[in-house]
Amino acid sequence: MKLNTENVTNYAETFIKVLIDYSPKLISAFLILFVGLYAIRIINRLIRKLMVKRELDPxxxxxxxxxxxxxLRVLLFVTFISKLGIETSSFVAILGAMGLAVGLSLQGSLSNFAGGMLIILFKPFKVGDTIEAMGVSGTVSEIQIFVTKLINGNNQTIFVPNGSLSNGTIINYSLQGIRRADLTLSISYDTDIKKAKDLITEVLNNNPKVLKTPAVEVSVKLLTDNSIQLAVRPWANNADFGSVSSDTLESCKQAFDTAGIFIQPFLKEVSKNN
Incomplete structure (x- = not known):
């Protein structure tokens, strides 16, 4: 096959002419791209510093x-292809169709995304708070866009979907700063109630971790068939709540032993027919 040098020359001249005519658009488009990426990085850095200065939630x-x-990156990309001479209307329509398809296929994820936004904006809890929700409890270690990460007492990591979390009941144990322990001690009917209550009150007053305000409460909770149940309600700071609960039970048992008061065990009634 014989090569036609005249055609090659014509093609080369046409290519060079098109390249010369198109080069200003090409250069300006890539200039906008590189300058835009640099500007976006600077803007993002300034925005982060401003939010840190305003002490916005991390x-x-x-x-x-x-x-x-x-x-900003999406806006820059649309500007870039527009500068190259590519029609952006059809491109935007394709993006819209893709967004609709993705939205329909990720309804659950979008629900979690919306829930994460509500949690971040309205702040029913923050990182470090101890909460109970969706049948689980633990300390909040991270609030992500789609899930909230909890660490429970066994050092297990629990991921709770934000969609369910934002629509459910949340108990925040850390919000008020202090907590009340609800303990129950059972004594026999032969026991002097006033003496038992005085001993419990003395135990609570001698514990430095028990708060003086609000005042502790020791009262008769219930009269059962075999015992008198006393409600013991001391207040403590969140950090001392666990130790106050366990120390109160241990110290009350020791005080009862010294005073000759016996804690009445729970008796389960069994039918004679059985």
Whole structure:
């Protein structure tokens, strides 16, 4: 096959002419791209510093800065292809269709995303709080966009979906700073109630971790068939709650032993027919 040098020359001249005509658009498009990426990085850094200076919640600050970063990148990309001469209307329509399809297939994830936004904005709890929700309890270690991470007493990590968490009941044990322990001690009917209550009150007053205000409460809770149940309700700081509960039970048992008061065990009634 014989090569036609005249055609090759014509093609080369046409290519060079198109390249010369198109080069200003190409150069300006890539210039916008590189300058835009650099500017986005600077803007994102300034926004992060501003949110830290305003003492914004770290979780919310990270989310807003990441959202702004990707929004600016998408805007820059649309500007870049528009500068190249590519029609953006059809491109935007394709993105919209893709977004609709992805949204329909990820309804659960979008629900969790919306729940994460509600948690971040309204702050029913924060990192470090001890909460109970969705049948689990633990200390909040991280609030992510889709899930909240809890660490329970066994050092197990629990991931709770934000969609269910934001729509359910949340018990925040850390919000008020102090907690009340609800303990029960059972004594026999032969025991002097006043003496038992005085001993318990003395035990609570001698514990430095028990708060003086609000005042402790020792009262008769219930009269059962075989015992008198006393309600013991001391208040403590959140950090001391566990030790106050266990120390109160141990010290009350020791005080009862010294005073000759016996804690009445629980007796289960059994039918004679059985």
């Amino acid at each position: 979780t919310l600050a990270n989310f807003l800065s990441d959202f702004l970063l990707w929004a």
